[in-house]
Amino acid sequence: MTKYTKQIGMIISLMTCTSLPLIAQEVKGRVMDEAKQPVEAATVIMQTPDSIFIDAVITDSLGYFTFPKEPTCYRLVFQHLLFKTFEKESCGPDAGIITLQGQDYTLNEVVVSGERPLVKADKGTLVYNAQVLSERTTARNAYESLLRLPGIVEQNEDLLLTGAKDMNILINGKPSSMNQDQLITLLKSTPASQVKQIEVMYNAPAKYRVRGAAVNIVLANEKSPDPFWKGEVSENYQQLVHANGSGNINLSYAGKKLSADINYSAGYEHSDSKMQIDSHHTLPDKVYSIQQLNETEAKHGQHNVRFGLDYQISEGNSLHSAYTGSFKTHGRTTTRSKGNYSDSESFRTSQEQMHNVNIDYTAVFGLNVGLDYTHFNSPSTQDFTNDLNTEKQHFLVDEKQTIDRWNVYAGQNHELPRGWGLNYGINFTFAQEKSGQLYHLDAGTDLSVSNTDTHMREETYNFYAGTDKSFNDQLTMSLSLAGEYYRLMDYQQWAIYPTFQLSYQPSYKHIFQLGFSSDKTYPSYWEMQDITSYINGYMKLKGNLYLRPSTDYTASFTYIFKGKYIANAYYSYVKDFFSQLPYQSPDELALVYQSINLDYQQSVGLSLIIPFSVGKWWTVQCMFDGSYNQDVCDKYYNISLNRNNWRGIVQMNNTFRLSSRPSLQLEYNLLYVSPTLQGIYDVSSVWKMDLGLKWTFANDKAELKIQGNDLFNTYVPDGKIDYKGQKLNMDMQNINRNLSITFTYRFNGYKEKKHKEVDRSRFGH
Template identity: 35%
Template sequence: MGIGLGCLEMLSAQSLRGKVVNEAGKPIEGVTVVLQKADSTFIEVSLTDTAGMFQFRQEVLPCRYILQHVAYETREIEKATLPDTADVYVLKEQNTTLEDLVITAEKPYVQVEEGKLSYDLTALSDKKMVDNAYEAITKLPGITERNGALSLAGATSLTVILNGRPTTMNAAQLETFLKNTPVERVERAEVMYSAPPEYHVRGAAVNVVLKHAAAYHFSGEVVAHYKNQYFNAGGLSGNLRYTTPKWGFDWMYEAKDVKTFTQMKTRSLHTFGNQLYDIQNQEAMREKGWDHTVRSALEYNFSDKEHLQLAYLGSFSPSDKGNSHTTGNFQLSNLDKETEGRLHNLSVDYEGDKGLKTGIEYTCYQMENGQRLHTDYAEGNAIELEIVGAQKIDRLAVHADQSYVLRRDWELGFGFSYQYAHSRDEQIYREVVGDVETRDTYANLHEHTANVYASLDKKLKTGSSVSLSATGEYYRIGDYERWAVFPRASLFWMLNARNFLQLALSSDKRYPEYWAMQSAISYIDGYSELHGSSNLRPANTYELSSTYIFRQKYMLTLFFNHTSDYFAQSPYQSSERLALIYKMQNWDFMRQYGASLSLPLAMGDWYDASFNAIALYMHERCDDFYDIPFNRKKWVGVLMLDNTFKVGKHLSFELGAHYQSPAIQGVFDINGLFNLHIAARYTFLKGRATLSVHADDLFNTGAPRTAVLFKGQHLDMDNSFYNRSVSVRLSYRLGSYKEKKQKQVDTSRFGH
């Protein structure tokens, strides 16, 4: 062959393959299909995908198929010839009848595909009280959500990607998109502790796979939502999707009125100049503004395996205003802020039928802000200042990936990605009155990140698999330049058809945000300051996990992770003046190890529950934290229980609880947290309309109270004021239109 890969083996158009459906003709995912010789010798095993399809790489004739699924009767099929097209096999639902009691076997909770934990969100939404894709993801085992941020038990960070590629949307924008994505739009969600390199993310990830256009179909949804958390807020959103066998079009828009109110009480026993100052502050922070998000995507299908997609995302915050008012025995301070931001993102992605995936993406972000601070100190003096700032970021990213199927079920993959970012930041002081440290800053950063990887995967005849890869990275920003290699390994061991073991090793590098690497100083009030750090270094993470899945639903995970140069923001009572400094700094390391357990429970169709428990040991060390180095350790436990009750066909209730024992973060001590929430959901108008009501943190005990009692530092912080919230969501589904086949008119005798 001209490309010099003579070991490449193309699959024959005729092969041992088929499709498995139920008695209604719908495909069945997760059927175990065992291939045997006529004398019952085991050859290979395969699992059906979301379309009910399976295929074997070996051709043995005559042969026998054994089709097994916990919810269906086992079926054996004798084969003597290769089919020209995929044969269809029908399985009967398995029912066990005991007098008047009928017990129907449940669908497997999780499927394991090439080391990925794959979940059918549509099936999950039938059991849980979820209204959209985002809420469905938060119900997956081991995943928790707090203030719009998702985390996975045992992982230092979690990245959400769409259709196998990372997104440039931040956490808030991604939350908005997924909350406006119906669950039925998602084909599956894949949870990975060690994402493969072709996804261009490292470490833990959730891959949300959206369905491709396959037929004439129209659907949509309009949503009105309301939330009360001291202030009243809400918004309107809508999404539409129209598809044909070749084309697909998506559109989504949300306008959201954001109003927040938080209050923090602090007591700082600050030693300065051999004197102890008891500084007590009460800070009330208000923010309001409108956020607008729009997304549209156009998809074209050349074939079932060849797709092209063009997508645009826009996010606009035309005028966000904030106020921080601080009172106490040290100061009377008022800070007014105003921010305007805009983001445009355009991406083009192509997926070919020969294993090629490529794409290009451009992002433009602009932000302008201003703030005015006035502080009267108790001792009689005052300060006043005005700051204006701006940031503009242009970012361009490209990637290409190629995979080949080799002999003996080996698969070779390789690819590259490159990202260039140009960030311009400025902060300028104006109208400064009083004794204030001012420093105008201008930054013009050029960031280059290039990755090249190679991977090798092996699928064993028993259904097990192994995946190995290494990624080389070149990174440069300003005068900082670094080469790095990131190894990755994943082993999936199929013990039998329903029990699995997965081992995963990953490594990653995490970079600080652009604003954190500036040497600017911002003022929260007359006592608290926010300092940038121009010498921040990227953090290096190594993670190892082992997951045992029993009966395709119970999961036990053991994990270990170590992050060197870990960076986080911590407070420090200055030894040079009366100021509380918040600054992002690198630590020596942050290390965790522990275990997580996930236990689903169901009784009939009326009750579904999930219990999750996490136990971890934290070890954090920093030898260069001002003049007070720390080396701290702590055991932490987390318990979560979600209960869903169904009353009839249209009404369901949810009761959930979340507890976290006391924890640490740097010099911070964090108290225990407890969150109790309840919810109700009612569907009407033939299932098109849904009304949901959620009440969160009923006892107002879900927000942390923190303290610093360490080497002369004494600081108490309480921001638990009014964390309780009530939200209402009303949605109405449009369409669900499928074009019917039209009778063809005979025109064979027309014309001349």
């Protein structure tokens, strides 16, 4: 046995000695700056630990460097004109990620410093650097990053872009068959670190397959010759009246041709709302004074998941696919109403799920084809009890809605001689919607309701063609025309939508943009159903079978000075503008909420964006918007409507850099919206103050954020109607003030180890 042991030992020693040259590995690493951006053309010098030169290389466009030899131990010296020299001693093939600090140059007591611009103009598009935005704010996800952009405000749970009637949300330049609420849910679960840049287009060309204004969120999509994983985990606790919480995990993989990202978030939401109404309701016999207090408590679980896969088939040819799922579980909504007219209770249980799949292919010769599919399902049950002065009502109602929507598109771009470009394509959307209500009335309950079971089919055929021209480095132009055939059941319509954009940049300080766009906005499917839903014994919601899409036309002129000061003048005209408004029924004591079409709505205004800094410790961004608005409807139920007012918006975002070591940032934001109108409805002014503190530590891998929103609970608008016999006051008593604490940890640079594969050539049968 000893003889064989010695022989085996000699063989192993011989194999080890002879294989050493074969398993010698390369030394690899990556060079980044303090903003986590790759540093290109940095010189990397390899020395022995006693400073003897071995080799030198230059980093590539992604910051990677490779040495063909791996000494036992070595010293690396990193040099770049814009960064401080850095030295690192290491052993092994993985040199890791090296972060270089920016260089300050002092000449005769004059310090030369630069400021990375927040925005730049590119062929009519305002491009915001998301990394700079992240440095200057405490935004923790893509949705909050949007709210930090100049001109974007959140009002009534909608995102508004000043100077634009409606705003489309694009992801990586592509629209989705998901609605805006579902897209916002996705953005709230997308980490801010995953956003590369945000593009704002007041007049989006037809090649984007949307019309009007658009905001494009470009997500990071890294490619690397040396595959690695990176990720982020975060936890959020939010205290309103009730405690809320959420957690998020994001993983992304970057390879030479393949990249992938996985995002999952789960949360619990518990909210309260309260509204006091004082209604002076006129019927033919007399005027009734009705006071009701509505209190609503809602809670549900929320799960969101997204999986994206990108594969670069060859240079310029890529395939993208993504799945997005959103699930609301265990929904419970309780509404209690008490007053001098009725006492009612409503208990609603609900579930909701949404699945979206997108497959997109881009070819090197300018072809882009894709398929986008969304399935949505939302069943619910309401148990309603109402005690009137003279009778008692009780019923159960089962509600359902299922939507299947397909979007098929194909587009072609051509680069023609002399700076011309040509694009054209098709964009077809097909939707099937099934919805209904099934009432179960107790004996003796007298309600004028009917069961519904509706099947709707919607078809949209869109054909577009456009051209763009770069006359020189200063002047660019784009023009596109879209023709659309729309069909919803028996309603059919042809329409043409032109879009025009002219951009002139006489110098780096001055940019002028002139644009015109047209768009169509569609109501939700539920709004167009013959349904009736009871909110309490006095208030109910009704659908409108005759509701139609609206068409708007917008013209704008934008001036940008030094890449940061922005002035935008705009005019918008919306034909058949629709909105959900309350109306006191002339036939019964009922306050009816129903979406209806006005004849038109128009507005003209001017917005100014003025950022400035005080040293390196205080960054300010101010936005001022003033507009004149008018709503007109000749037949608003049994009255006519022609109302107008002036509205102002003031926004001021402040970031204070309290300390660089440790990194502490304080964010202080103010927003004011003056009184405005919506049909016969007057909305009071609102304002709010937000305060946030961000601490970054553990080599910029960990963040702790404390955020207080609407600290004085003043961003809750009240409503009032006093117009041609309609008289109603709504006092909103919601607690909007909340405090949130978020902890985030990022891990990156984990590179896959290369392992020898097992020989299985003789296995199997």
